[in-house]
Amino acid sequence: FWRESMDSDAPTLSRYVMSQTKDSELVLLLNALATSFKLIASAVRRAGVAQLYGLAGEVNSTGDDQKKLDIMSNDMMINALINSGVCSILVSEENEEPIIVPVDKAGKFCVAFDPLDGSSNIDCNVSVGTIFSVFEKKDGVVEDLLRSGEECICAGYCAYSSAVELVFTFKDSTVEGFCLDPTIGEFVHTRFNMQFPADGGKRIYSCNEGNFIHWDQPIKDAVDAFKNGIEGKPYSARYVGSMVADIHRTLLYGGIYIYPADKKSPKGKLRMLYEGIPMALIIEQAGGIASTGYFNGKIGEVSKLTPDAIHCKCPIIMGGHRDVGVVYDCYKKAG
Numbered sequence: 093f094w095r096e097s098m099d100s101d102a103p104t105l106s107r108y109v110m111s112q113t114k115d116s117e118l119v120l121l122l123n124a125l126a127t128s129f130k131l132i133a134s135a136v137r138r139a140g141v142a143q144l145y146g147l148a149g150e151v152n153s154t155g156d157d158q159k160k161l162d163i164m165s166n167d168m169m170i171n172a173l174i175n176s177g178v179c180s181i182l183v184s185e186e187n188e189e190p191i192i193v194p195v196d197k198a199g200k201f202c203v204a205f206d207p208l209d210g211s212s213n214i215d216c217n218v219s220v221g222t223i224f225s226v227f228e229k230k231d232g233v234v235e236d237l238l239r240s241g242e243e244c245i246c247a248g249y250c251a252y253s254s255a256v257e258l259v260f261t262f263k264d265s266t267v268e269g270f271c272l273d274p275t276i277g278e279f280v281h282t283r284f285n286m287q288f289p290a291d292g293g294k295r296i297y298s299c300n301e302g303n304f305i306h307w308d309q310p311i312k313d314a315v316d317a318f319k320n321g322i323e324g325k326p327y328s329a330r331y332v333g334s335m336v337a338d339i340h341r342t343l344l345y346g347g348i349y350i351y352p353a354d355k356k357s358p359k360g361k362l363r364m365l366y367e368g369i370p371m372a373l374i375i376e377q378a379g380g381i382a383s384t385g386y387f388n389g390k391i392g393e394v395s396k397l398t399p400d401a402i403h404c405k406c407p408i409i410m411g412g413h414r415d416v417g418v419v420y421d422c423y424k425k426a427g
């Protein structure tokens with residue numbers, strides 16, 4: 093029985109990464125990311141006792157008030173990534189300008205991240221997360237990050253919740269999940285080749301319905317269709333307001349997540365480089381769809397978008413064929 097309770101052959105994150113690549117710089121990068129996720133997880137868990145709730149008195153790149161934990165998480169990621177020696181340019185939601193790594197520590201990757209997404213949930217202990225995307229350096233300038241999601245080489249998120257869970261994928265690879273085992277301080281491989289439920293999964297729609305009056309008619313119609321029931325079955329509503337938690341649930345259980353372009357936010361709310369593209373890669377490589385909905389004159393795929401600025405936004409409609417198909421049908425009906 094001791095073999096079941098204690099693992100003498102732990103399938104750690106490092107082991108998985110080393111099995112997938114011979115690129116030692118990529119191994120170092122994943123190692124630095126994992127270190128920062130452990131540090132952030134510790135800060136989130138100790139936020140109450142360490143008095144880390146509340147505002148830091150600053151405003152971030154998109155005009156949001158920064159929380160103490162936002163700033164601390166950002167510092168943890170920047171320090172870990174700079175000192176990994178394998179990054180050249182970092183883009184963080186919390187920094188207006190890109191961070192250029194000093195030459196003596198520079199390497200071949202560019203990383204974009206939202207260090208602590210879902211900040212409005214921090215002070216009431218609701219799940220938050222980190223989201224990241226990785227590109228290879230080209231010319232060592234910020235434009236290196238203004239590339240299509242199709243050029244992203246690695247993307248993922250870490251959820252800080254009842255368990256700390258890292259989900260990521262390499263380009264053209266499978267989606268894998270790792271839980272932090274606090275007894276050994278390591279991420280352990282717990283979910284293999286994660287797949288979006290083939291039949292669409294649970295009937296759940298997830299959106300901030302408080303924006304209903306701003307939505308275009310097809311989005312209103314689709315959400316009404318979910319509520320009225322498809323094939324006679326009304327959908328349940330679930331919306332945490334932390335993208336990592338809402339997407340993690342959608343990936344595991346199924347359903348649809350919608351943050352569309354609307355009259356209030358013509359480009360959507362979520363950031364393309366460190367929210368839209370990485371989540372789109374995860375959902376698509378797990379067999380789901382990550383659509384922009386109607387945006388820039390057509391219905392496109394989030395993973396094919398190219399950012400025109402590091403903090404630009406994009407609309408997001410993510411789910412399986414069953415549910416995203418409902419939204420597409422509503423667009424068709426609207427002409």
Ligand code: AHM
Pocket residue numbers: 156185206208209210211212300333334335336338361
């Ligand atoms: P943040 O990066 O400032 O935390 O904002 C992003 C968050 C996402 O996690 C979440 O999906 C969305 O904003 C919620 O927005 P809203 O409060 O408009 O529903």
Ligand code: MG
Pocket residue numbers: 185206207208209210211
């Ligand atoms: Mg944030």
